[in-house]
Amino acid sequence: MSQCLNPDCLLQNPSGSTNFCHECGNKLLLGDRYRSQKIIGQGGFGRTFLAVDEYKPSKPPCVIKQFYPQVQGTSSIQKAAELFELEAVRLEQLGKHSQIPELLAYFSQDERQYLVQEFIDGENLAQTLKSQGYFSETQIRNLLNNLLPVFEFIHSRQVIHRDIKPENIILMSNGQLVIVDFGAAKYATQTALAVTGTRIGTAGYTAPEQANGKPIHASDIYSLGVTCLCLLTQVEPIDLFDDSEFDWVWREHLKTSVSSELGQILDKMIQPAIKKRYQSATEILQALGTQSPQLSAQTPPPPPDSLKSAQGVDYTRLRDLLAAGKWKEADQETLNVMLKAARREKEGYFNKESIDNFPCDDLRTIDKLWVKYSQGRFGFSIQKKIWLEVGGKVDWETECKLGDRVGWRKGGSWLDTKNLTYNKQAPVGHLPRELCGWWGGFRGLGVKWRYGSSLASRTVSCKL
Structure with a gap:
């Protein structure tokens, strides 16, 4: 099947069809390479299609994101376009990582923006929570040990994700977790962090400083902590925080016991005050008793630095x-x-x-x-x-x-x-x-x- 990418058509063309839609005549191949098969997601900024890469013999699956905003107003559409482009920029900036979808292409066709990225086969944690129920302490510890090294990687490249939540964490069949949707990600220069910017994130998961337009690396840690609370309790963030007492009451909603050690770690991750919160993913790994892969003595030593010089200089x-x-x-x-x-x-x-x-x-x-x-x-x-x-x-x-x-x-x-x-x-x-x-x-x-x-x-x- 070939799903037409024209937003006004979207006809499902039969297999073996030509490279043009039977209904509207629109090109079916994106960039003369990627063939859309079906819609797998839709939101205010556009649609997501499951596709195949026809340049490769095995025709591996990939994902096409089409920018087609439903928002109104010139400024809103412009901001949405910037966020869409930003996702491609951030993915390219981060490069290859087994727990981040790889950017395959980014370009315009028929006056619409498209982003093509690696297909991640699995379900997001919101779906897992709905189908399997609340998480145990062991599952939360495994999640933290699995994801925190990815946070180290992202933050070391001065990128803040800004929208960590169950829907943006994919659980693959091999048990690996993948962080997706870098559309809200921000490059964290020192000056940028000191200037109030656009308020981006998902209500309930967003750290106070991020809600005020000043996200920092620890803002992602806050969002990850709230994510853990939701997975442990199967309760939305808004019901886990007591506004009258300005305090988290997540323990009142637990379905199973949690050790005081893990409880203290989660409490520190979700501290509203930045100075009382963990400042880095490495600190949390150490609190969990897990050596960071970047620091682990078991990690094979990195290859020697390449000191290449065209002029014979000794570096x-x-x-x-x-x-x-x-x-x-x-x-x-x-x-x-x-x-x-x-x-x-x-x-x-x-x-x-x-x-x-x-x-x-x-x-x-x-x-x-x-x-x-x-x-x-x-x-x-x-x-x-x-x-x-x-x-x-x-x-x-x-x-x-x-x-x-x-x-x-x-x-x-x-x-x-x-x-x-x-x-x-x-x-x-x-x-x-x-x-x-x-x-x-x-x-x-x-x-x-x-x-x-x-x-x-x-x-x-x-x-x-």
Whole structure:
């Protein structure tokens, strides 16, 4: 069968039909590759279709999401379109993970937006709760141990899901849990977290700070805690919280006993006050007595860092400094090795030409080291994403916006390198910075020209 994608038709065309709908003549193949078979979901923003990928011999199943908003008003439709595109951006940003659906394609056809992603075969936890009843303590512990490493992965890439709930967690036949629907996900830069934004999430599951438009990583932890309470009690969140006492009363609705240990962990996950809540998924795993896969001694050691250089530069010292968390020394060493790679050691500074032609292999090596040892907080590729968000231009205005976002400027003035923050509490993208002091041609004259934007532009051409 071939389900027509035209919202005004949706005819089920018989098997063996042509590549055009018998009723409206609309193309049946999306992107000349993906064939829709049937509608499996529908909501205010569009429809979801089960499809097959006809480019592959086995014709594996996949999912087509069609943006077809039912909301009214130009601003509402525009916001819905942004959220739809955002899901594709976040999935691409996260890359491959066995517990996150892989993005296969994102494009427009017939003036409509489409997102194609991996098909996850299973049922969501809301369906499981309805068919099998409340969860036991063992099931909740298994759920936390299964999902928290995924939270570590997502949050280490500065992404906040913002809509964790039973409907967005899929239980596969092999017992693996998959987190879906990243349409509400947010990229958590330091500046973005300090600015009130759009209120997104599902009522009852949303943390107070997220309801106020200021989500943080711990907001996802709050939502996961509420999800656990609903699975334990088979009761909606609104009935688990006593507004008059401003307190959770979930224990009154338990169908089975829960140990005081797990109860205390859940209580801390759902604390309205951020400072009283767990700040990371790793903290919860430790409280459960489960070693994080990222920290586990049983985890095979990662492959040695690739220290590739097109100019024969030795990056061993930079790697060792970063691994030791010596951020200031690593920042200075980054300048040293980049001058070597650019053949500008004698001059001791860069000019625009040396940045525009900086060896991509070396830029990639330096960036990977910074990103790896900062757990995704620092690096040229991180700065590039922020640069694109503030305009993506190589000019003074964009340079200033970039400086404001990553903490290189304060009160409209540029900070000297001695006044930077050399620890992981620094804003995302804050480091490396030592090399971005002046364009050397003006250094002797004391005229300060920053070139973070020029370097960010080079990371784009090098495809970092």
